[in-house]
Amino acid sequence: MLDYFLIQSANGIVIGVIYALIATGLTIIFALLKIVNFAHGELYMMGGYFGYYVITLAGVPPLPAVVAAMAISFAFAVAIERGLLTPLYSPGMERKSDYGILITFGLAVFLRNIAIIIFGPFPLRPPSFFDGDLVLGGLIISYDRLVAAGGGLLILVLLIFFLNRTVWGQALNAVSQSRESASIVGINSERMYMFAFGLGGALAGGAGALVAPIYSLSPSMGLVPDTQAFVIVILGGLGSVSGSIIAGILLGLSENLFIAFLPDPNRGPSYANAFGLFIMMLVLLFRPTGIFGRHHAAME
Amino acid sequence: MTGEHTKRGSSGINGKRALPRRDVLALASAGAAATLPVFGRPARAAEPVKLGWVGPLSPPGGYAEGLLMKYASAMAADDINKQGGVLGRPIEILYQDTRGMAAEGTAAAERLCVQDKVAAIFGEFHSSVALAEMEVVHKYNVPFLACDVWSQEVTAKGYPQVFRNSITFPLLDVMIGDWIVAAGFKNAALLCEQDDIGLAWRKGVADVLTAHKTPFQLYTADPQATDFTAQVLRLKANNPPFDLFLVLYGEAGAYPMTRESHSLGFAPTANTALFVSGGEAVDPTFWKNVGKAGLWLICENVGLPKSAWNDKTKAFVAAFNAKYKTDPPGSAMEAYDAVWNLAEAIKNSGSTAPEAIIHGLETLHWVGTRGLYTYSTSKDPAWAYHQYMDAPESILQYNAQDQSSFDAPIVWPKKYATVPYLYKKPTA
Numbered sequence: 001m002l003d004y005f006l007i008q009s010a011n012g013i014v015i016g017v018i019y020a021l022i023a024t025g026l027t028i029i030f031a032l033l034k035i036v037n038f039a040h041g042e043l044y045m046m047g048g049y050f051g052y053y054v055i056t057l058a059g060v061p062p063l064p065a066v067v068a069a070m071a072i073s074f075a076f077a078v079a080i081e082r083g084l085l086t087p088l089y090s091p092g093m094e095r096k097s098d099y100g101i102l103i104t105f106g107l108a109v110f111l112r113n114i115a116i117i118i119f120g121p122f123p124l125r126p127p128s129f130f131d132g133d134l135v136l137g138g139l140i141i142s143y144d145r146l147v148a149a150g151g152g153l154l155i156l157v158l159l160i161f162f163l164n165r166t167v168w169g170q171a172l173n174a175v176s177q178s179r180e181s182a183s184i185v186g187i188n189s190e191r192m193y194m195f196a197f198g199l200g201g202a203l204a205g206g207a208g209a210l211v212a213p214i215y216s217l218s219p220s221m222g223l224v225p226d227t228q229a230f231v232i233v234i235l236g237g238l239g240s241v242s243g244s245i246i247a248g249i250l251l252g253l254s255e256n257l258f259i260a261f262l263p264d265p266n267r268g269p270s271y272a273n274a275f276g277l278f279i280m281m282l283v284l285l286f287r288p289t290g291i292f293g294r295h296h297a298a299m300e
Numbered sequence: 301m302t303g304e305h306t307k308r309g310s311s312g313i314n315g316k317r318a319l320p321r322r323d324v325l326a327l328a329s330a331g332a333a334a335t336l337p338v339f340g341r342p343a344r345a346a347e348p349v350k351l352g353w354v355g356p357l358s359p360p361g362g363y364a365e366g367l368l369m370k371y372a373s374a375m376a377a378d379d380i381n382k383q384g385g386v387l388g389r390p391i392e393i394l395y396q397d398t399r400g401m402a403a404e405g406t407a408a409a410e411r412l413c414v415q416d417k418v419a420a421i422f423g424e425f426h427s428s429v430a431l432a433e434m435e436v437v438h439k440y441n442v443p444f445l446a447c448d449v450w451s452q453e454v455t456a457k458g459y460p461q462v463f464r465n466s467i468t469f470p471l472l473d474v475m476i477g478d479w480i481v482a483a484g485f486k487n488a489a490l491l492c493e494q495d496d497i498g499l500a501w502r503k504g505v506a507d508v509l510t511a512h513k514t515p516f517q518l519y520t521a522d523p524q525a526t527d528f529t530a531q532v533l534r535l536k537a538n539n540p541p542f543d544l545f546l547v548l549y550g551e552a553g554a555y556p557m558t559r560e561s562h563s564l565g566f567a568p569t570a571n572t573a574l575f576v577s578g579g580e581a582v583d584p585t586f587w588k589n590v591g592k593a594g595l596w597l598i599c600e601n602v603g604l605p606k607s608a609w610n611d612k613t614k615a616f617v618a619a620f621n622a623k624y625k626t627d628p629p630g631s632a633m634e635a636y637d638a639v640w641n642l643a644e645a646i647k648n649s650g651s652t653a654p655e656a657i658i659h660g661l662e663t664l665h666w667v668g669t670r671g672l673y674t675y676s677t678s679k680d681p682a683w684a685y686h687q688y689m690d691a692p693e694s695i696l697q698y699n700a701q702d703q704s705s706f707d708a709p710i711v712w713p714k715k716y717a718t719v720p721y722l723y724k725k726p727t728a
Contacts, residue, residue, distance in 0.1 A: 220359035269521030
């Protein structure tokens with residue numbers, strides 16, 4: 001029983017780290033641009049394909065391919081931001097949030113469908129990071145999952161360091177709190193918006209590249225993580241990076257344990273996604289700003 | 301308004317210089333010349349026979365299968381047109397993406413019936429969508445030849461316009477259930493996606509197993525799920541242990557499930573067999589996704605087994621492979637034959653009127669890539685009405701990695717079997 005619990009917990013943490021990675025990107029974009037990026041799941045999907053083609057076309061090994069996928073995703077997200085989101089920064093623009101919703105929602109549909117044309121409709125899978133499974137007594141977990149979790153945690157640690165200890169990170173934070181105040185001290189807020197969207201895209205793309213050997217790639221693979229990321233962002237508190245990380249890991253863990261220990265084994269996997277929404281409803285009932293949320297949506 | 305046009309005409313949109321009048325005249329002359337061949341034809345080309353295709357080409361539907369069915373349909377239209385078309389008229393197919401959603405299917409069928417005025421509609425991949433489309437074709441009295449939809453309700457409704465050339469769950473489930481019993485499995489776990497397809501499939505197999513008093517357990521999962529570790533571990537720990545893991549899931553879920561089931565030591569193993577139903581295990585990227593986990597996997601094939609191929613099957617498989625660099629699954633053969641079925645029905649009845657096509661299909665006797673096509677007019681049982689009762693189906697088990705589904709040993713039914721055994725236990 002202990003082995004069973006350990007395996008389920010380990011697997012839940014792996015999934016949670018991936019959730020956290022996606023949700024953190026969504027949080028950063030929301031905190032800076034004040035829009036909900038409905039195309040975030042598609043950036044996750046595109047990152048997975050970028051990694052796949054870097055491996056298969058350029059012959060790059062799977063681990064460096066994750067870094068390459070993040071870099072390409074960053075550039076791709078920046079291009080999207082420059083091409084579609086700059087009207088948000090115009091002082092004359094009315095109903096900015098409506099524009100943000102419509103443009104990112106349309107982008108999501110476009111990317112999903114263009115992916116079918118470009119990458120093909122059938123699932124693809126890049127080579128494993130490392131073949132085989134780690135067996136420790138009764139604990140079995142594939143090396144791919146360990147690498148995904150380890151890689152995801154490393155990216156999150158580097159992200160926290162970047163946000164808290166670098167000038168660019170603090171500039172992002174400043175713009176998220178007050179665009180006008182940031183401008184007074186010489187921060188180019190429009191450049192920070194561009195950077196934030198790119199960073200969010202890179203995090204989502206990195207998550208896609210990390211899970212590709214585990215789940216396979218398909219044009220519709222972003223649908224579920226997208227929903228889960230929204231749940232996590234709200235659970236963790238809008239704008240809270242650390243809240244997203246903790247909520248992501250908690251959600252992955254609790255979902256897995258829910259499936260593993262629900263008395264009726266027939267129901268668990270059917271309601272795993274609904275379970276996340278149920279947790280969110282509970283949290284919002286008692287803490288409307290989320291676990292780490294504040295009344296304003298600045299990044300912290 | 302006129303002033304604005306004048307302004308744009310002189311200075312161009314966005315202030316760019318407009319084309320000089322000389323260039324405009326040259327362009328206009330070139331455009332007029334380009335139309336000359338059309339207007340210069342001695343007689344107007346024959347009006348095409350319009351057929352409507354419905355099926356998923358984008359998420360959340362099964363767009364991968366939909367695309368292969370679309371390719372196969374286009375090939376059929378090309379082949380028919382090369383032979384002079386039907387009634388001296390070319391076949392034209394109008395494609396409608398239904399995205400696997402009933403509402404989209406209804407809208408697509410409405411467009412095809414009312415706006416495009418097609419002679420007949422064919423295709424589809426999702427039973428729930430076909431059931432919605434059927435109501436539209438029934439209302440407008442347009443023949444509908446459903447292809448890869450397996451719910452018995454499609455034909456059981458008894459609509460005179462509706463035919464089906466694929467298998468249906470009562471046929472498939474009996475075959476799978478009979479094989480489970482014949483192969484001697486003692487305890488089966490049935491896991492399917494929680495939607496109309498999964499639940500209908502599960503019920504059919506469960507009914508057969510219940511009738512044969514074979515123990516089994518039923519499980520469902522979200523159709524969008526891709527992580528099954530928790531569920532697989534739970535199944536592995538079951539007491540008494542399962543000796544058969546039977547799964548019906550879309551590719552996005554079926555492939556990770558196969559890998560996870562294998563890597564966690566559940567199935568396919570010497571203790572537990574793995575059967576992946578629904579066609580995912582014969583799709584083009586199956587081996588790329590599952591690798592060694594696919595070895596000893598069992599699945600059904602709804603195309604004609606290679607041992608029973610006729611000249612048309614061989615020609616179609618070769619042409620499909622040459623064009624799309626992959627083997628056509630059974631669903632593609634269904635789509636290819638559907639166009640031919642409709643063309644033959646029109647040809648035999650000498651008309652594109654709905655009643656003529658329906659009569660042509662009811663009296664059809666035509667050999668296609670999947671064998672001899674005839675459509676039952678019996679309503680006993682209800683689902684047999686307008687059903688292709690001899691739709692081919694077989695069960696195969698891979699015995700080598702990267703093996704083509706065409707070359708895998710067929711273990712069931714006996715009339716198609718290519719090996720003496722019913723199930724081969726994986727070797728270490």
